Amino acid sequence: MTDTVRPPRTEAETPADRPGAEAEPSVDPVRWPDVARVPGGTVRAAIAARLVRRVARRLGLHVELPGGRALVAAAEGAPVLRLNRPGDFFRRVGAGGLIGFGESYQAGDWDSPDLTALLTLLATSPQTLVPERLQWLRRWHAQHPPKTEHGTPENARRNIQRHYDLSNDLFELFLDPTMTYSSAVFPTDADGRPVAGWDGLRDAQHRKIDRLLDLAGVGPGSRVLEIGTGWGELALRAATRGARVVSLTLSEEQLTLARRRVAAAGYADRVDIRLCDYRAADGEYDAVVSVEMVEAVGQPYWPVYFQTLDRVLAPGGRVALQAITMPHDRLVASARTYTWILKYIFPGGLLLSTEAIEQTAAAHTALRVRERHCYGAHYAETLRLWRERFTARLGEVAGLGFDQVFHRMWELYLAYSEAGFRTGYLNVQQVLLTRES
CATH class of the missing domain: 3.40.50.150 (Vaccinia Virus protein VP39)
Structure with missing residues (x-):
């Protein structure tokens, strides 16, 4: 699948249908080409979704889908990752790893009521976010500085x-x-x-x-x-x-x-x-x-x-x-x-x-x-x-x-x-x- 630029939101796709979308930024594709572009790759997106669920359960992170339904439930008071556009989020993370995670936030694909608490939880042991048996894939997946x-x-x-x-x-x-x-x-x-x-x-x-x-x-x-x-x-x-x-x-x-x-x-x-x-x-x-x-x-x-x-x-x-x-x-x-x-x-x-x-x-x-x-x-x-x-x-x-x-x-x-x-x-x-x- 080729990369695509996300189309405008339709009339039926309102903020009430997608909590957090009211804060969705308007992305200038000239200034922010890699934020405006949503990568393809359903297999990588599926792998990213499984990895996010695994990390969330291990760390005690609450992952929330549009409408308030929990993808991964955690104890009350746990940091929250609120997915406004789960499909776009997983495609970006699957294609770009942590770069995709950041670009997904820039695009408004996800939010958190306490961003610092969420990132602090993720930063407690960053080397373990990817399972050890899969870390050898970094040599092909990770980009090098231009x-x-x-x-x-x-x-x-x-x-x-x-x-x-x-x-x-x-x-x-x-x-x-x-x-x-x-x-x-x-x-x-x-x-x-x-x-x-x-x-x-x-x-x-x-x-x-x-x-x-x-x-x-x-x-x-x-x-x-x-x-x-x-x-x-x-x-x-x-x-x-x-x-x-x-x-x-x-x-x-x-x-x-x-x-x-x-x-x-x-x-x-x-x-x-x-x-x-x-x-x-x-x-x-x-x-x-x-x-x-x-x-x-x-x-x-x-x-x-x-x-x-x-x-x-x-x-x-x-x-x-x-x-x-x-x-x-x-x-x-x-x-x-x-x-x-x-x-x-x-x-x-x-x-x-x-x-x-x-x-x-x-x-x-x-x-x-x-x-x-x-x-x-x-x-x-x-x-x-x-x-x-x-x-x-x-x-x-x-x-x-x-x-x-x-x-x-x-x-x-x-x-x-x-x-x-x-x-x-x-x-x-x-x-x-x-x-x-």
Whole structure:
């Protein structure tokens, strides 16, 4: 059977007949071709249906069909997967696996009253979602990242632009006033759990930045290289300590706003923000800092990234990175797999593991990991605050020209990421590297 574009809903097919369909997005087939297209393949769809039922029974997931009938019943209070168009859902999952699962959500084929709870349940043991006896099929079923998204100098700028150049106004809608798009570090309670709220997010972002600058030893007169500017808050924070900062970005939108913020704060003489690939960094610096940028580099380019850190670091200097990490066995298993996140959110990237950081640095540079500080639970709370803010302001997101498929894509991205940190599958750490003495 060939792929088909889903036809318009008929008069008889009303929201009352299909709960949740009232929120069905209108899919632009030009902008979202793989969301508009429903794959064929009845055999694969049948296999996907059996797999979903198996996973739901094992995890205690309630799967609901149109009209409220349960496909798989679970205990009261269990996370709910509500299928608005079961046939389309199973065809997409059968053809595309987790990419199909994500595209099915973008298309409105399924919903959940608590998306994060559902994804957290699924993320508890992702390696077991497919039965072990069938996992060998991944080598034929899994897609590989396209060469056009590999992190070459030519592709890297385009990859960055696809996410960070969406619109500064979009990011302003859900980030705090520091415009910091990385994990915060919150105060903790007596049990060590982060105490997070929107009113405290700005201070929590400053706490994160200050800890990284302390780790790098940034103070008066320090020469600092920042790889990955964001919207300039770290560079500003370093400048207030008396440092001189060169900050590199590939995002024109970030460059424009970061320069404006630096000038408004009166630090244009101390902070130089450049549109520049990390590979082209020059000069010598007492401290090199980079916050959640190494994830965008891509595995083939990890050696040159760490070699760049080593090359520009002055004798006695310190490198401080903040990096999102995943378990090393999962990195090895998924390194060449094209995922929904890569396709729609962060093209060209790959999360590292602690072992990958240590091994790459040791194999290609004189740098060695000296300290590690992990904050995974804090990232879950940071993402929760962003997600709540984003969903509360969907009207303003639409006013910026982003359609409902985009809304659902970003809701899924933020909830998916939050779930990863809530289960511990993902972590975030600040890492200090210095040269061997």
